[in-house]
Amino acid sequence: MKLKTIFFSLLLLAISPALMAGNTINGAGATFPYPVYSAWAFNYFRTTGVRVNYQSIGSGGGVRQIKNRTVDFGASDAPVKPAELKAGNLLQFPAIIGGVVPVVNVKGLSAGRLKLTGEALAEIFLGEIKKWNDPRIEALNKGLNLPDSEITVVHRSDGSGTTAIFTTYLSACSGDWSRKVGTGKSVNWPVGIGGKGNEGVANYVKRVKNSIGYVEFAYAKQSRMCYVKLKNKSGRFVEPSFESFKDAAAGARWNPDTGYYLWLVDAPGDGSWPIAGASFILLGKEKSAVNRKVVDFFEWAFKNGDETARKLIYVPLPESLKRSIRDYWKKNGID
Amino acid sequence: MSNQNVTDYKDKLFRVVTFGAALVVLVVIVGIFASLVEQSLPAIRKFGFFRFLTTPTWDPVHEVFGAASSLYGTIVTTVLAMIIAIPVSIGIAIFMTELCPNFLKGAMGTAIELLAAIPSIIYGMWGLFTLAPIMGNTVEPFLQHTIGKVPYLGSLFSGTPLGIDILTASTVLSIMIIPFMASIARDTFTLTPQVLRESAYGIGATRWEVIRNVVLPYSKGGVFGGMVIAMGRALGETMAVAFVLGNKHQIAHSLLDASATITVTLANEFTEADSNMYMASLFYLALILFVMSFLTLAAAKFILKERAKS
Numbered sequence: 001m002k003l004k005t006i007f008f009s010l011l012l013l014a015i016s017p018a019l020m021a022g023n024t025i026n027g028a029g030a031t032f033p034y035p036v037y038s039a040w041a042f043n044y045f046r047t048t049g050v051r052v053n054y055q056s057i058g059s060g061g062g063v064r065q066i067k068n069r070t071v072d073f074g075a076s077d078a079p080v081k082p083a084e085l086k087a088g089n090l091l092q093f094p095a096i097i098g099g100v101v102p103v104v105n106v107k108g109l110s111a112g113r114l115k116l117t118g119e120a121l122a123e124i125f126l127g128e129i130k131k132w133n134d135p136r137i138e139a140l141n142k143g144l145n146l147p148d149s150e151i152t153v154v155h156r157s158d159g160s161g162t163t164a165i166f167t168t169y170l171s172a173c174s175g176d177w178s179r180k181v182g183t184g185k186s187v188n189w190p191v192g193i194g195g196k197g198n199e200g201v202a203n204y205v206k207r208v209k210n211s212i213g214y215v216e217f218a219y220a221k222q223s224r225m226c227y228v229k230l231k232n233k234s235g236r237f238v239e240p241s242f243e244s245f246k247d248a249a250a251g252a253r254w255n256p257d258t259g260y261y262l263w264l265v266d267a268p269g270d271g272s273w274p275i276a277g278a279s280f281i282l283l284g285k286e287k288s289a290v291n292r293k294v295v296d297f298f299e300w301a302f303k304n305g306d307e308t309a310r311k312l313i314y315v316p317l318p319e320s321l322k323r324s325i326r327d328y329w330k331k332n333g334i335d
Numbered sequence: 336m337s338n339q340n341v342t343d344y345k346d347k348l349f350r351v352v353t354f355g356a357a358l359v360v361l362v363v364i365v366g367i368f369a370s371l372v373e374q375s376l377p378a379i380r381k382f383g384f385f386r387f388l389t390t391p392t393w394d395p396v397h398e399v400f401g402a403a404s405s406l407y408g409t410i411v412t413t414v415l416a417m418i419i420a421i422p423v424s425i426g427i428a429i430f431m432t433e434l435c436p437n438f439l440k441g442a443m444g445t446a447i448e449l450l451a452a453i454p455s456i457i458y459g460m461w462g463l464f465t466l467a468p469i470m471g472n473t474v475e476p477f478l479q480h481t482i483g484k485v486p487y488l489g490s491l492f493s494g495t496p497l498g499i500d501i502l503t504a505s506t507v508l509s510i511m512i513i514p515f516m517a518s519i520a521r522d523t524f525t526l527t528p529q530v531l532r533e534s535a536y537g538i539g540a541t542r543w544e545v546i547r548n549v550v551l552p553y554s555k556g557g558v559f560g561g562m563v564i565a566m567g568r569a570l571g572e573t574m575a576v577a578f579v580l581g582n583k584h585q586i587a588h589s590l591l592d593a594s595a596t597i598t599v600t601l602a603n604e605f606t607e608a609d610s611n612m613y614m615a616s617l618f619y620l621a622l623i624l625f626v627m628s629f630l631t632l633a634a635a636k637f638i639l640k641e642r643a644k645s
Binding site for chain 1 (some may be wrong): 392393394395396397463464468471495497498499577578581582583584593602603604605606607608609
């Protein structure tokens with residue numbers, strides 16, 4: 001009798017995911033937006049009863065899984081190229097904005113004091129600018145007392161969307177960088193040491209004197225790191241903030257016809273932070289019934305999720321971009 | 336059916352079941368090997384065998400991949416970890432079997448077993464947040480000021496001590512493999528027949544002579560086996576090393592330089608590998624590690640067998 005009960009409860013447990021499948025959306029991919037997607041999913045489940053199951057397995061895995069149609073939506077920190085979207089019969093749209101912030105550890109410097117340009121940053125990461133008192137840095141920072149000591153470069157040791165955004169920016173600013181190193185989630189770094197994850201890089205920058213590294217905006221803000229002001233396309237020095245990221249996203253020329261393929265680096269606009277990036281959602285074009293459910297979730301998040309996102313230090317999409325994405329859904333037969 | 340028949344039938348069934356269980360292992364091994372080969376085919380075709388093994392470049396952007404740097408890192412960290420761990424673990428084993436007062440034995444045995452039970456990610460976090468600063472701020476500058484001044488040997492400790500390097504990684508690795516080696520060595524030491532020991536003491540041998548001339552020779556095979564198991568673990572260790580090695584693809588001459596091992600490269604780059612050639616090259620690396628571990632074990636088995644013969 002007892003055995004039977006155990007047997008049936010086990011059976012029930014085994015088939016319960018199948019029973020719930022009607023009310024579950026499965027997604028997988030990028031690790032960077034995981035906290036905000038899961039917070040949205042939690043609130044969405046409470047209000048609608050629909051479960052969104054998001055696994056942060058990495059952008060590469062997310063793209064592969066949606067291509068094989070093993071998930072309902074994929075997520076990637078790097079936009080998938082239009083040709084690749086076409087080959088995989090995929091739809092793509094941005095869902096959240098993030099960005100990268102260069103951080104330094106130089107004695108006597110507080111956050112926002114040091115000013116850099118994209119070219120200078122590229123030269124530091126190429127190992128061409130070796131010391132903090134290099135004339136190329138001093139010219140940008142008149143009146144700042146910079147030490148005569150060697151710069152230690154800290155970069156990510158693991159493949160990451162953060163690195164992809166950062167190297168895309170360096171490539172956009174420096175021909176040398178794009179020729180010698182190029183852009184990618186992991187690259188062949190000319191100099192420096194590698195830390196694993198944002199926490200690894202942050203740890204080394206904090207510990208190693210005269211170092212420079214790059215971390216996600218949320219990470220820089222939470223751990224109160226000494227960030228750098230950067231010169232944007234309009235020639236102004238800007239600070240990393242919600243506003244400057246939003247300006248970058250609003251000023252960019254998003255094109256729905258290419259699946260919003262765009263790197264948000266060096267974006268136009270007076271207030272734009274130059275190293276930003278969107279995290280993207282990928283859908284299988286032919287799966288209209290499933291796509292409707294996924295889109296319902298993101299529509300709900302666009303309407304109700306901005307506050308949650310901001311609390312977690314993510315930058316919500318600007319209204320103009322949300323409108324464009326809604327049109328994009330409609331045009332592709334999902335509303 | 337007679338009783339005899341039932342027993343026969345049961346015997347047969349038992350044989351089939353156990354054979355099946357044993358077969359599973361073989362099938363899994365062959366299956367893993369086959370899928371590794373299959374997945375890495377594009378990289379094998381493009382880079383060949385010797386070129387892949389000898390190229391130190393690892394450039395995902397330009398799709399130039401070579402295993403030399405990660406292979407070098409794997410071997411150097413493993414060898415260095417063994418150099419640190421072997422004397423320490425044999426020392427532990429000797430102390431515990433020959434010299435340790437009884438009331439300490441239980442506590443120390445448990446401590447060593449606990450050390451083996453700590454998940455490797457915890458060693459990684461500890462390595463990053465605790466050991467790396469100590470190495471970078473204290474141990475490595477000290478080494479630079481002492482051994483670093485010795486000609487030739489000194490170049491092993493050149494560079495800026497940051498604590499994220501081969502030396503720190505090998506230290507973490509050695510701490511992880513010490514419990515394996517120490518407990519296996521302890522077990523084989525206790526297997527030395529009491530008669531042998533007592534007769535040695537009987538003819539007036541000192542404690543040191545008994546350990547050196549009776550216990551150690553008697554348990555050579557077992558100690559060696561423990562070393563091989565520990566080495567297998569060091570070769571394949573991932574998370575503990577991933578945090579403190581830097582994943583830099585270079586053939587570093589200083590122990591204070593960052594490096595990469597095969598497993599660290601896989602763990603760091605697998606999730607975000609986007610192009611097919613990148614993926615295939617990672618699988619190729621995995622294949623090389625698989626073959627390497629296999630060869631290590633096979634060589635150890637062979638040596639043990641030869642020794643048993645003689």
